[in-house]
Amino acid sequence: MDNADEPLTLPEYRDNPFIERLPPILSTAEALGQLTDLPQFDKAERRFPAHLRAHCVQRLGRYFDPLDRHLVLEARFSMLIRQGYLARNPANGHYIRRLQNAHERLEQCDLDTVVRHSIEPTANGFAIVGCSGIGKSRGIERVLSLYPQIIQHSRPFSLKQVVWLKLDCPYKGSPKQLCINFFAAMDRLLGTRYQRKYGSTRHGVDEMMARMAYVVELHALGVLVVDEIQHLRQAPGASRDDLLNFLVTLVNTIGIPVMIIGTLAAVPLLQSAFRQARRASGMGSLTWERLPPGPAWDGFVERMWSFQWTREYTPLTDDIRHVLYQETQGIVDLVVKLFMLAQVHAMQLGVMRGRDEKLDIGLLRHVAGENFALVAPMIEALRTNNAKALVMFDDLSPLHDLVQQTIVDATARLATFAASAAPSRGAAPMPTAPVNEGDRGALLQAMETLGLAPDIAERILSEILAEAPGLNPIDVIGRIAGKLQDRGPEMRPVKRRGVRKEKVDPPPLDADDLRSLAARAKAEERSAHAIFLDAGVVKPPLADFAA
DSSP states (O other): OOOTTSOOOOGGGTTOHHHHTSOOOOOHHHHHHHHOBOOOOOGGGGGSOHHHHHHHHGGGGGOBOOOHHHHHHHHHHHHHHHHHHGGGOTTTTHHHHHHHHHHHHHHHTOTTSOOSOOOOOOOOEEEEEEOTTSSHHHHHHHHHTTSOSEEEEOSSSOEEEEOEEEEEOOTTOOHHHHHHHHHHHHHHHHOOOHHHHHOOTTSOHHHHHHHHHHHHHHTTOOEEEEEOGGGGGGSOHHHHHHHHHHHHHIIIIIOOOEEEEEOGGGHHHHHHHHSSOTTTTTTOEEEEOOOOTTHHHHHHHHHHHTOOOSSSOOOOOHHHHHHHHHHHTTOHHHHHHHHHHHHHHHHHHHHHHOOOOOOOHHHHHHHHHHHOGGGHHHHHHHHTTOHHHHTTOOOOHHHHHHHHHHHHHHHHHHHHHHHHHSOOTTSOOOOOSOOOHHHHHHHHHHHHHTTOOHHHHHHHHHHHHHHOTTOOHHHHHHHHHHHHHHHOGGGSOOOOOOOOOOOOOOOOOOTTSHHHHHHHHHHHTOOHHHHHHHTTSSOOTTHHHHO
């Protein structure tokens, strides 16, 4: 009888070293726990200086809260890899016979050549498609992290089993480039020299694909994941068809499971390629839509919202949920980025303008408008359900770069501000005691110097001290700046007008003054030159020659 502590094993998976060395099959609850990747968080960190808390916000860049679709993906991947190994068992000779077949194809440089051993493949393939930012690539990365990438075998013979390999589709859809990328990835993983040996550009496409298929068999590759398959749209027709046919052949003929990931732009390509492919789409496909408003969206936002490093915790309200959905349209990657950017922006306002660090709907809209310009057309297409327009948006990496740079810049500004605000060695210490009557008078005088009317200055200062009685003068100055920004032009300093000077009549001019002569010419409606001649200011023409 089996030991109760040993994991249950299905009979078809027994005595197959390629399967037995894999991690146990997970239940839904176990998969949920192992896929989840939440950032480290401590409420005490909210008391840290802003420039340190901005670094804490960066932890959300690795945030992963599995949705139901990710649990389905994990279950399908678990079946995909194990089913693919059924016909490749090294213990019963299948692996050796398949390796011999691969060698014959390599000699002929033809994947469709007739081989000696007829082995029914058990591999399947499936595709995941959906718009950018909904968690396709991140989801498969989390699933892959549950499996070791290499397993070293010593029995029945020494072998390095490659459990999975993930490649990006070449930008121009070149099958040769995919093979070169494959050899380079295997070299990095195993320390081999396949790229130098097989990846030379002098080799033809057919030869290179046959060599790739041989290496796949040699190292018992469990699953080949090809991401960004929508890049094939930019490929010439022949290259596009060659690459898709090659991937189909890997599944149908070679017997290697293949998973394809792409945006909605890849749907027509995959439909045409897999229409006649019996096994390439054997496990179906997953079409991932954005999250609609409802329990799944509310649950995701509620769990994410708890990771706040702002000085003050902002409760999640229905209005905030609504604004988050309006600005991101259910794209989980965007809502996490908006949450990150909003926190950093609130910290900046708190440090530089003395505002409360609150995540209100106005701040969320402002941050989205300022930072999501690159994806505004995609958001609008989602908002209007414009399927044709959505196909045009394949890549959010420019937005990722922008968000990262924005947070880095903000963190640097906060650090610089903290350094400039810190007292230098030998300098007088910064005031930390609450405002007293003497400070109050000095603050009012400073506000009036800025151009505020005395009654307005008194009202603003009284409001600030009533809201936070224990503030020191430096903090009060920051709050004053924030109040002036919020109140509008009627509360802002205005330029003082200078005292109007009385006009003083100029002294009378002499009769022979040029200005008097010019005025006389104007009054008599004569030319200034004639008046100047009469007054002897200028000589008549040719007077010197007549003399």
